[in-house]
Amino acid sequence: MFHKDNLKSYGISERFLQEATLYPDLVLGRICSQYKDLYKAVTPQGEVFAEVSGRFRYGASRLSDYPAVGDFVMLDRSMDEGGNAIIHQVLTRKSSFERKAVGMEQETQVVAANIDTVFLCMALNQDYNLRRLERYLSIAWDSRALPVVVLTKADLCPNLEEKMAEVSSVAIGVDVLVTSAMSGDGYGSIRSYVQPGKTVALIGSSGVGKSTLINRLAGEELLQTNDIRKDDKGRHTTTRRELLVLQDGGIVIDTPGMRELGLENADLARAFSDIDRLAEQCKFRDCSHRSEPGCAIQRAIQQGTITRERLDSYLKLKKEAGYEGLTSKQIETEKINRMFSGMGGMKNARKFIQEQSKKKR
Template sequence: MNIINMKNLGLTEEFIQESKIYKNLFIGRVSTQSKNLFKVITENGEIAAEISGKFHYSVKELSQYPSVGDFVMVDRTDNSQGNGIIHHILTRKSVFARKVAGSKEDIQVVAANIDTVFICMSLNNDFNLRRLERYLSIAWDSGAIPVIVLTKSDLCKEIEVRLNEISSVAIGVEVLVTTSTSDKGHQSLTRYLSNGNTVAFIGSSGVGKSTLINCLLGQNILDTNGIRNDDKGRHTTTRRELIMLPNLGVVIDTPGMRELGIISADLTKSFADIDSLASQCRFNDCTHKNEPSCAVQKAIKDGTLSVERLENYRKLKRETKYEGLNSKMIEKEKISEMFSGMGGMKNARKFIKEQNRNKRR
């Protein structure tokens, strides 16, 4: 039996110290999840596992269940006596999460305990600056370092134009250009891979995440498909999966995410240019709409800031502001915002009363 070096798998001294709280249990790392069954890599290999009944009844939110990348405490390191039982999740050092589609409150952990987020975007039909801003905002908030990976460069005739567009929105983020048509088309990624490091590949369907991972593995382990002619990616990867690379740490492949609901985001990093401009405005509470001496509006007139980027900034700011509020609370916030320049909620209530009075007449 080959003993797996768990430190190469990302196990740190912090995790080891925390694990000592739990007696007679073993450290493992979640590699895949299928409904209520997990696969966990332990020092003796990969095992099938499920969560304990006590764990199940103590969980109040979807995000509290084990996710791919989590370090967990299990009761065994092989399946000779049946499935392992997961009793605890060790404290996550980073989390890339999104709002569950169709849900107001549920949070899905896409990947946990990651060091680097490769935000993959095709230079072909998938190219979308506004979506990239959204990905960057969530990535910065995750606790990991974002890196933009541009795929299918062989299908783009305007690479320099695209790179200039990206540089205007990806402040302080490295951009890597790759191609699958060359044996060395993925080499720029390897400097982010090393023993003990975890890299998550995030992006829309069909942009080439699985192809890149296959290149790094040196073999076709993952199924791949491209973007269809209708500009929609084929959903090749259907579940999140943690994969060990020979002497290069681990990578996490994720299903395509065209829509990415925000739970929380770090807009100060992803929109550092707007925050810097805002500090130069005449008024501290400038809304960057009609106020005099607005540095943001001046930048738009000068052509150094696009209207689309400002609008996306406002949109993401609204999403993060309203996260966790119920419908009544959101409505109250919106009304308060509408009347912020006219006395806030006091005038809003007066306005609503007058509206109701007119309806009764």
């Protein structure tokens, strides 16, 4: 049996404790780091190295079925005695930041699981890229966690106000925070998101200052950092995903740099809410927003309300996610069908949701 108070600092909640009671002979833990096929998990008695069971491996049909950093799992032991612990079950995720797995067609990789907030980090030097930020936001909104844009290295930006205005124009409904490696400005507002028992994942390219940010929040050098190179690009320091508990109780997940994120699923309705609203005003319901008469989006471009680059980014991401030609409602249906593809699509999705609702009563 486990003691829930021992895992409280690692973000355990009643939701996971209730699900864990389905496995009375196993021990609850949370994945803190991953080394290829080996994991490190924290348990009520401390940390253990762990691997998935043969049965688990046989039953996993997708890469995303495997444990990821931030997952709550059920293990056969809470100590290292007798070798590595064995992971038998991954508890239902409340959120997950996912990307298309590199070099693996139609496979999704979970970057971080059970997160409350996603810090989308972008440096205000050569790393600055609005189109990449739109991609990050599309995935972050789909993760079911709260996205927050964190602009780093403000001391290297000669036109900060202009860049802030550009970022705000694409990060609709999202807080935008600014930090500088040369001062403590901005860290107070960032710290407000790092609360006891809450998990924050930091996502961004190599060298944008994620490790520096974590060290500043922790008040100590938890992670190795390097100065930026002479070509204004950051040096890569983090080599694996790692979950850390800060002294004040906040939980952070540091991730290796990702300049490119392959899109598997995305919430374009929220990431591009301005375009989504305009699309409802188009003359034709199946408007492609390219050359049709009465296109509200093309009219907005002519009026300078949105940029053509933003529309091109929206259409590109829509095509990449397999949503081309679909309306917002049709996209949501398609996402549910994909999620339950092995269970009969939308029909069984409704049945599953109804069953889950009954369990919560």
